Amino acid sequence: MTQDSTAARPSRPPKAPSGAATKPEGQWHHGDLRAALIAWGLHLIDTEGVAAMSMRTAARLAGVSPGAPSHHFQDRNGLLAAIAAQAFRELKHFKSERAARLPNTTPADRLRGLLVGYAEFAHTYPARFHLMFGPGVERRTDYPELTQAAGDSFSRVREAVTACLDGRAPMQLTEEQLAFAVWIAAHGLATVTASHTRISAVSAEPLDIDQMAGVVAEFCLRALSACCKP
Structure with missing residues (x-):
């Protein structure tokens, strides 16, 4: 094996990201292998992209044998589905945390906070965002x-x-249809920020994420008002 290939595949796992763990040497069981594989999978997706995420690599980072993940996931697609589920849970927490730092005294404020959180999550974790909503996970249902x-x-x-x-x-x-329409607007904003598209490329007015969220929230609020009986 060449020096370059050895450097590309270290014998010791890198420092564990938040939520991930590596089985200690001499310990027979990992402890919580399923959670560790998901956390390492998220780390791989964030740092190297979805294509780099494999059960074998996640197992190596978690310090277990290549066959160990099969006790929790049937195949790579199953692990990707679990990673996407965890990303959705983190999105929910991320939106709540971001909204809590904004004025949230009115329903309009809370809607704006939700949009800001959604867009910022997509901007911060674009690879996770694309896995959650893209074709990366097969047979999602x-x-x-x-x-x-x-x-x-x-x-x-x-x-x-x-x-x-x-x-x-x-x-x-219906109220459900209105909620879906608002989600579409929120998702469009998040997709723009996930791709790191400069809003100035399509608008003469430069806007940051907070400002864009404010514009979309105002649009949604006016649309909701127009759709309701006076």
């Missing part, structure tokens, strides 16, 4: 954990829309 996590994330948008309606009944669209 085969994984209840992923379905549940994605649904829980959408529920925050539904709750924000319900609060903004303030008891007013929609005229033509």
